[in-house]
Amino acid sequence: MQVPAQFEYERATSVDHAVALLQRYGPESRLLAGGHSLIPMMKLRIANPETLIDINGLDELGTIRLDRDEHGAQLCLGALVRHAELLASAVAGEHFPMFHDAERVIADPVVRNRGTIGGSLCQADPNEDLSAVFTALRAVAVVQGPDGRRLVPVREFHVGPYQTVVEDSEILVEVRVPVRPGGGSAYTKVERRAGDWAVAAAGAALWLDGGRVAEVGLGLTAVGADRFGAPRAEEFLRGAPATEESFAEAGRIAAEHCRPVADQRGPEDYKRHLAGELTVRSLRRAAARARGLEA
């Protein structure tokens, strides 16, 4: 049995309390949410935090709700929403079916029951699926620290592998996704086996205006895409006819601009191929959903 090194444990009773604890224990402390990345890393002694600050009791971070104001609607996901809750959420699935596409293939039910969407984003694993999903959806992260809250577009959230803009004494509290009518979305993943990390995956969100692409968001997983994005392919698609030819060209551009690294999941050329192939498949499905041809 793998056992972690010694650590202190604190249980936060509110977000403010958690922030205070982060300030008190400093950079060698870590927040404990679902723990399905952190605790295995601690058991392997890759991570050796001095203090764990358990935020699992912060129920206010566990809600999914649709907010409407003068700027329109947005889907607000609390950072402690479990993968299984997102998978089960009708409102999330109704507006963004790609959430359900992705959640169905994230790890396994045991991990999905505990793991959180905020933990996924903050872990910033380049092979993690939700970062690409939120990138495609142009979500906004709400980060709270000693000086209050700030908003960070998800496309500016990741600094590099395992690194985010969240400071030592800050907490990601919510992720907001703007809701616009006329869209469709999809996420497609290739894995070696159910529950494995992605060999590669691609997500697409598409809004149509007649036969043309009005707006599009793409996200790529595990292929070395800068901040999980494919902006050049998006640029190409915006205003282009929503056709197989356009999608194929977007896939080609996405594949060209990612930087996959060979590992035991696959060689570089295969991952690059998948970046294109899966972008096309997600675009195709997103368009079908936008047209109401597919659930």
Add this chain to the structure above:
Amino acid sequence: MTTHAADTTPMGFGSMRRKEDARFLRGKGRYLDDIVLPGMLHAAILRSPHAHARIVSVDTSAAEAHPKVTAVITGETLTGLGLAWMPTLSHDVQAVLATDKVRFQGQEVAFVVAEDRYAARDALALIEVEYEPLPAVVDATRALDPDAPVIRDDLHKTDNHIFDWEAGDAAATDEVFATADVVAECDLLYPRCHPAPMETCGSIASMDPVSGKLTVYTTTQAPHAHRTVYALVAGIPEHKIQVIAPDIGGGFGNKVGIYPGYVCAVVGSIVTGRPVKWVEDRSENLMSTSFARDYHMHGEIAATKDGTLLGVRVKVLADHGAFNNTAQPSKMPAGLFHVFSGSYDLKAAHCAVTGVYTDKCPGGVAYACSFRITEAVYLIERLVDVLARDQGWDPAELRMRNLVRPEQFPYRTALGWEYDSGNYPQTLRKALDLAGYAELRREQAERRARGELMGIGVSFFTEAVGAGPRKHMDILGLGMADGAELRVHPTGKAVLRLSCMTQGQGHQTTFAQIVAEELGISPDDIEVVQGDTDQTPFGLGTYGSRSTPVSGAATAMVARKVRERARIVASAMLEVAPSDLEFAKGRFHVKGDPAASATMAEIAMAAHSDLELPEGVEGHLDATCVYNPPNLTYPCGAYVCVVDVDPGTGQVAVRRFVAVDDCGVRINPMIVEGQIHGGLADGIGMALMEVLAFDADGNHLGASFMDYLLPTALECPSWELGETVTPSPHHPIGAKGVGESATVGSPPAVVNAVLDAIGVRDADMPLTPAQVWRSMQGRPLRTDVAVT
């Protein structure tokens, strides 16, 4: 077809629920890590980060100063005790703790004993080892290069060669090839994989300083062999050693040998005077315990132009890792690999096997392989497909045409084996019919026309299990026989004591059913005792699918001894001559007078009563037996696998799997089918995802379950099973064993199906999406090294 157990207990053979499941399903199994002894200490092992390095110095002072550490044992400590090296099961030695060099990543370097598991693990970080890294031998195909670093300088070797071994008639085989119309050849890698049992390995050693008795609780498939090896290695008298295997959470060959951690636990207990528990973690299990396979094969098959197979020729490079510690019969360095002529009537066959050292963990025979028959079956079943493809023949028809015919049994193969029985064409026909083979081929053609990739794979295997006749097969001089002891108590309840050891196979049920069949005592009234060497007769244990062929035979024989003893007692009770009694349905009755009878329970009570017995007959119903099998048993099976491959991504979905097994008489059909289900899942795992690869520096690339993938239910179709029954003529109840059949037979069916789907002649396992896609591009990956 799946067999379900009835609610009633059969008085003998038949499906019944497993007696052991009540405790397993309620979480009440008692595994090694559940055992807590008074005063017990905990241990952890420091392992080498390098694949090949000289040890310059080991400084344990900081670890020893840890307040909770009671002992730190190093190679130097063991050298003083004469225990730094231990004999392997293959005429080699293995380092218990490294003294001179480390020879694979994960090799044992030091052993820390502490008050708790956390302190033991913390103290590992306090040990300072200075290494001088050496170039590593990672690629087996380069191990014999003149400039390859020499791994075993401890043996004063000048190269990495272990053995050359041949079987079959080389000249006759060459002649067959010289005159054959067609020859197909192929390079095949059966990659290194791992049994990965759910429970990892571990041991608790407790040396009683008063009695001088050593008790070892350990995860072992062969408790008696372990006891003898401890006596030979540690010099402790064998009668002062008790080995106890508690419930075992899966073995698959991973728990046959003795690992350095076990020896260190014994030393730790001697040094501290307290019980010492050592349990490895998952990474340690994957990095340092017996792997399986790692055979680089070049095979050739010869045939006439009308499709009659003539001969097979194969060269093998066998990667045995840093120490030759394969668990197999002593005289057979390649195990039973030379059954590779398979199920076909060949004129000649020959193999030449060369074993080499590499800087990898030792092992080779494990993972339900029946001593390398996995490799043999993969070889022949791939070669037959390659030949069929080259010639445009249907692979099922080619097999059917060349199978050994029923009238040829007992059949002596070109390599000297005597197959006991079988009706191969019937078994294959049944599998093809169940699958709807002709219809599948029609569907495949239609799908191909639409650009869809569907594949159909067939395999036919012959297993050779139940090792073995003592004169041919031994391990370290211990002949491969097994004992059984049966006691029927006065009330007619019974205790059966066995030398084999269940790891989840259901022995408590199956072996009780064998006694029930012979004596008419309900399986519910028979306790099956295994695993404790103080309570059970000597024997070689459970691996190589040998429990039913050997211990099952011993059980039937010992029950028959008891029955004959019961006959004498019954004759005294019924006042007739023993020969005037007939046995039926659990009772003896007088011939011609069924009313004059005695049940086994009545006889048991009478045996212990004041009943007057014939002169020289002792009053009890107990017996012992040792069964030395006259021959191996030869189960067989025909498998058909149907897959769909995504042309854009290379992902494989196994749509159907039809398995028709012939394992002779089935004692508990439900358990048999369960064994087959597990083996088929294994086969999908090996064919599609499992591999232990190493990078150029010898770093292990499969040291966790994130890296070493095992199949899940989502990769498995709903198995479609069928059976034929050809009893073994030499086994007392006609059973043949089935534990490894599906693991042996299924990988080539899956690989044949995938390659059939993508129209590629050959590509090595595992057929991951990347490997399939690359193979479709004509650029298959080499799967035993880091993907670049």
